[in-house]
Amino acid sequence: MSELEQYYRILELEPGATLEEVNQAYKDLVFVWHPDRIPRENTRLHKKAQEKLKAINEARDQLRSLSVKHQTFYNSPSPQPKKSSSYQPRRSSSPQPKTSSANNNQPPKQNPDLSGKDFSQANLSNKDLSGRNLSYANLSGADLSDTFMHKVNLRGANLSEANLFRANLLLADMREVNLRSANLIGADLSGADLRGADLTGARIRSGERLLVKMIGTNLAGAIMPDGAIHT
Incomplete structure (x- = not known):
């Protein structure tokens, strides 16, 4: 099993799940495994919950990072063919603002x-x-x-x-x-x-x-x- 498949399995998802599905699965599992839900006197279960939460957080972060990189790749402009070395008259063009496709795919930060x-x-x-x-x-x-x-x-x-x-x-x-x-x-x-x-x-x-x-x-x-x- 690849590392990527392991992350999906931790979140109880099938490979290729959407970012929305990843976020929902993360919330569901945190609700179940958050250590604050378990009495501290049950040290064995409390330690298990901490390990589960650590794995859940890592899986969510890795899959979210992968999703952003995937969107950035498919939204980036395709490479342009090289121009001929022969002389071409220069055309004036207005500067275009630079935008980050990765940022465009991120939801706005909430207040x-x-x-x-x-x-x-x-x-x-x-x-x-x-x-x-x-x-x-x-x-x-x-x-x-x-x-x-x-x-x-x-x-x-x-x-x-x-x-x-x-x-x-x-x-x-x-x-x-x-x-x-x-x-x-x-x-x-x-x-x-x-x-x-x-x-x-x-x-x-x-x-x-x-x-x-x-x-x-x-x-x-x-x-x-x-x-x-x-x-």
């Missing part, structure tokens, strides 16, 4: 500061918002299902009635966040800071079964779905 922005009712499902600053943003009624928000800053944000089904909120800053009537079924809030958050009416259970992961979550002073204040 990580989205604080105070209005995303009410927006469809943000499956997006990667990890590390973004969304403090005090309006996300009421937004679809954030399966969204990757590792270490996102949501302090003071309005997430009332938002759909956070299976959202990854590992180590998120969610102090004083408004989660009234939000759907949190399947969400991972491990290590998140929810001090002072309002979860009144939020969906976190099916019957008596808790369906939200909250390992190491800080809920001091938070208003729980039943209206009780967590102490």
